[in-house]
Amino acid sequence: MASISISASFFSRPQAQARSKTQKPSPQKNPNPKFKSKKVTKFKSFSLSPPPSPPPSLGAQATTYTRLPPKEDFDFDFEASSSSESDEIKLSDSDIAKITFNDASSEIEAEMLNTDDDDEVNESSGFEDESHNGKIADFYNGDESLDSEEDNEEEVYYYDSDGKLVNLSENDGDDMGLEVKEKGVPAVMRCFDRAKIYLKAGDGGNGVVAFRREKYVPLGGPSGGDGGRGGNVYLEVDGAMNSLLPFRNCVHFRAGRGAHGQGRMMCGRKGEDVVVKVAPGTVVREAGSEEVLLELLHPGQRALLLPGGRGGRGNASFKSGNNKVPKIAENGEEGPEMWLELELKLVADVGIVGAPNAGKSTLLSVISAAQPAIANYPFTTLLPNLGVISFDYDSSMVVADLPGLLEGAHTGFGLGHEFLRHTERCSALVHVVDGSGQQPELEFDAVRLELEMFSPELAQKPYIVAYNKMDLPEAYENWQSFREKLQGRGIEIFCMSAVKQEGTHEVISAAYRLLQKNKESNEGFEGFQYPVDLNHVADMVNKQRSSSISEFEITHDSSCNTWHVFGAGLQRFVQMTNWRYLDSEKRFQHVLEACGVNRSLMKLGVKEGDTVIVGEMEMVWHDSAENSGTANMKKRSTESIKWPQWK
Numbered sequence: 001m002a003s004i005s006i007s008a009s010f011f012s013r014p015q016a017q018a019r020s021k022t023q024k025p026s027p028q029k030n031p032n033p034k035f036k037s038k039k040v041t042k043f044k045s046f047s048l049s050p051p052p053s054p055p056p057s058l059g060a061q062a063t064t065y066t067r068l069p070p071k072e073d074f075d076f077d078f079e080a081s082s083s084s085e086s087d088e089i090k091l092s093d094s095d096i097a098k099i100t101f102n103d104a105s106s107e108i109e110a111e112m113l114n115t116d117d118d119d120e121v122n123e124s125s126g127f128e129d130e131s132h133n134g135k136i137a138d139f140y141n142g143d144e145s146l147d148s149e150e151d152n153e154e155e156v157y158y159y160d161s162d163g164k165l166v167n168l169s170e171n172d173g174d175d176m177g178l179e180v181k182e183k184g185v186p187a188v189m190r191c192f193d194r195a196k197i198y199l200k201a202g203d204g205g206n207g208v209v210a211f212r213r214e215k216y217v218p219l220g221g222p223s224g225g226d227g228g229r230g231g232n233v234y235l236e237v238d239g240a241m242n243s244l245l246p247f248r249n250c251v252h253f254r255a256g257r258g259a260h261g262q263g264r265m266m267c268g269r270k271g272e273d274v275v276v277k278v279a280p281g282t283v284v285r286e287a288g289s290e291e292v293l294l295e296l297l298h299p300g301q302r303a304l305l306l307p308g309g310r311g312g313r314g315n316a317s318f319k320s321g322n323n324k325v326p327k328i329a330e331n332g333e334e335g336p337e338m339w340l341e342l343e344l345k346l347v348a349d350v351g352i353v354g355a356p357n358a359g360k361s362t363l364l365s366v367i368s369a370a371q372p373a374i375a376n377y378p379f380t381t382l383l384p385n386l387g388v389i390s391f392d393y394d395s396s397m398v399v400a401d402l403p404g405l406l407e408g409a410h411t412g413f414g415l416g417h418e419f420l421r422h423t424e425r426c427s428a429l430v431h432v433v434d435g436s437g438q439q440p441e442l443e444f445d446a447v448r449l450e451l452e453m454f455s456p457e458l459a460q461k462p463y464i465v466a467y468n469k470m471d472l473p474e475a476y477e478n479w480q481s482f483r484e485k486l487q488g489r490g491i492e493i494f495c496m497s498a499v500k501q502e503g504t505h506e507v508i509s510a511a512y513r514l515l516q517k518n519k520e521s522n523e524g525f526e527g528f529q530y531p532v533d534l535n536h537v538a539d540m541v542n543k544q545r546s547s548s549i550s551e552f553e554i555t556h557d558s559s560c561n562t563w564h565v566f567g568a569g570l571q572r573f574v575q576m577t578n579w580r581y582l583d584s585e586k587r588f589q590h591v592l593e594a595c596g597v598n599r600s601l602m603k604l605g606v607k608e609g610d611t612v613i614v615g616e617m618e619m620v621w622h623d624s625a626e627n628s629g630t631a632n633m634k635k636r637s638t639e640s641i642k643w644p645q646w647k
């Protein structure tokens with residue numbers, strides 16, 4: 001049995017290598033899509049070989065980009081790995097896996113050693129791993145259930161016939177050996193701003209048939225109570241939420257059903273309501289539809305989405321002058337259900353965009369009370385941060401710090417669409433450029449290009465450029481030429497040092513002016529008005545419920561002599577009819593006669609023995625009352641009874 005141990009290097013490009021050495025090892029920053037969250041946790045907890053010593057000197061502390069980081073940086077270089085003579089491939093400085101192959105039996109065993117001593121790894125790698133205490137470490141260690149199913153899959157690697165390292169768990173037998181599928185960033189780096197949820201309002205409780213039996217009360221009469229109403233489903237804006245992350249684990253929401261009625265005229269209890277909390281700025285659509293149902297912007301807003309089903313009536317409700325002993329009760333009405341697609345769009349006036357590590361979060365932190373994570377590595381910001389800037393008591397604006405842009409973001413690579421959407425709502429943009437980069441102009445153009453390719457509308461938003469890191473000599477030197485070039489293109493440009501808080505006020509004042517100008521020019525413009533009435537979905541459901549039973553359509557299937565009667569009102573009527581009671585059938589016949597179904601069927605040529613389907617009820621047509629079988633579509637001896645109105 002041959003067994004080899006391997007380790008692999010995440011970064012194959014020189015730029016990436018440099019970055020990996022100068023920066024803290026952070027599992028969530030691991031850009032290799034192969035190593036998903038759970039695995040990384042395992043990898044990092046053991047070490048088979050000592051980590052490489054840090055590089056002698058890499059100059060400036062900050063890692064800067066002269067252009068957008070190419071997506072290859074975030075791919076595993078399998079060619080390089082496989083061509084290596086060595087049995088060992090480094091996973092990263094501190095993340096090493098030992099994989100054992102059993103050649104003889106073709107069994108592949110991936111041995112993920114797990115030492116509990118994280119500190120030992122961190123010490124040996126020569127880094128202080130603060131990220132363990134941070135937000136992202138929580139994603140990894142604190143709540144593993146956050147990972148999607150696919151993320152929880154065991155990752156197994158093997159060498160294919162060409163000597164390439166292939167992730168077995170990503171290949172289902174057939175395409176084994178094909179190139180490993182490109183994926184975006186690991187699950188932890190995705191924004192949780194889209195969710196699909198299922199909602200169901202509670203069914204109504206059933207009514208009951210009961211009669212009052214009491215000493216000294218002869219002929220007490222019907223006393224069956226009505227069923228309780230089903231619980232409603234509400235959507236409510238929770239100001240404390242800033243993502244749709246909770247919906248990752250909880251997708252189904254069902255309101256309680258109403259309790260059944262009881263004797264002594266006791267009505268059933270109402271079903272429990274369900275309030276689904278969403279983040280401010282959530283746009284609600286019905287699944288599969290483009291039409292916006294609701295836009296929930298402000299904390300505290302509450303929309304009644306699905307009203308609970310009506311409780312069925314008990315026999316006390318059917319008492320009338322000519323039917324004093326009704327032996328009939330209704331079923332509770334079924335609560336409506338719906339799949340919804342939620343999309344979170346931040347409600348920000350100004351968006352801060354730019355390449356990773358440009359200083360966007362630093363800018364937000366110095367101009368507002370927001371405290372976004374700031375660190376000297378790309379993709380510190382994974383979820384957009386919001387900050388409120390107050391100029392004086394009556395003027396303020398909301399600024400969003402957005403995650404850094406990657407090359408290919410417009411095609412959805414990296415965080416791509418996940419966050420570019422957030423900029424759609426902004427009225428103006430502040431484009432932060434890292435002045436200490438080698439070619440700030442190229443970086444600027446690349447980010448603009450990504451924005452344009454993602455959405456031309458977005459690119460047309462008014463923007464200003466903030467040339468950052470002026471405290472660094474290289475930025476200071478490049479400033480003049482950069483300014484001239486951009487001014488030559490008619491772009492408004494400012495320089496600042498976000499860290500030293502110099503020039504930031506000018507930047508933000510200019511953004512505010514831009515915002516005001518934009519607002520003025522948009523005054524009078526009436527764009528799409530989202531429905532103000534937040535309960536309009538519930539109103540729609542109620543309207544459908546109250547549709548008349550006389551509105552129906554009849555289709556005929558001659559191959560099997562079947563007639564289908566379609567109509568929302570009739571369908572609801574059938575669903576609420578409790579067929580256990582004989583009177584229910586009589587009432588049903590009466591309703592079919594009264595609403596004209598029988599007449600229409602006869603007109604269309606229904607014949608003895610034909611099948612008639614109304615809602616979920618299937619019946620056989622009999623031409624005369626004498627021939628009546630299980631169901632007769634014609635009136636029988638029920639003329640004398642006056643049924644209470646259907647509602």
Ligand SMILES: Nc1nc2c(ncn2[C@@H]2O[C@H](COP(=O)(O)OP(=O)(O)OP(=O)(O)O)[C@@H](O)[C@H]2O)c(=O)[nH]1
Pocket residue numbers: 062354355356357358359360361362363373374375376377378379380381382402403404405468469470471472496497498499500
């Ligand atoms: N010298 C200097 N460093 C700065 C300045 N502004 C930001 N930095 C540093 O640049 C690094 C990145 O800053 P962030 O604010 O996290 O950058 P970001 O654009 O939000 O990065 P991502 O969220 O990863 O896209 C940090 O180490 C900051 O301290 C500045 O004006 N001067």
Ligand SMILES: [Mg+2]
Pocket residue numbers: 360361362372373374380381401402403404
């Ligand atoms: Mg940031």
